[in-house]
Amino acid sequence: MKFYRKIKKQVSPENLAETVKENKRTTAIIVGALILFLYVVFNSNGLLKRVNLEIQKKDALERIRIAGEEQKKLKDQSKI
Numbered sequence: 001m002k003f004y005r006k007i008k009k010q011v012s013p014e015n016l017a018e019t020v021k022e023n024k025r026t027t028a029i030i031v032g033a034l035i036l037f038l039y040v041v042f043n044s045n046g047l048l049k050r051v052n053l054e055i056q057k058k059d060a061l062e063r064i065r066i067a068g069e070e071q072k073k074l075k076d077q078s079k080i
Contacts, residue, residue, distance in 0.1 A: 011019050020027045041047050 039046070
């Protein structure tokens, strides 16, 4: 008795549309995950905005530190 396995088709650009039609559920999950990922990364409260704000915070704290050092230096000069 021989058992035959179904050979899965390889996904290539030529049969991509056919594969998408056959696997609607998987395609819907992938598209939904992609939309969710793009929303999380690019929305107004997303990761890119958070990274930019962290960089701005770091720069502002550095400017504050430099200004404080300059103020201290000027205060010491005025005492002399």
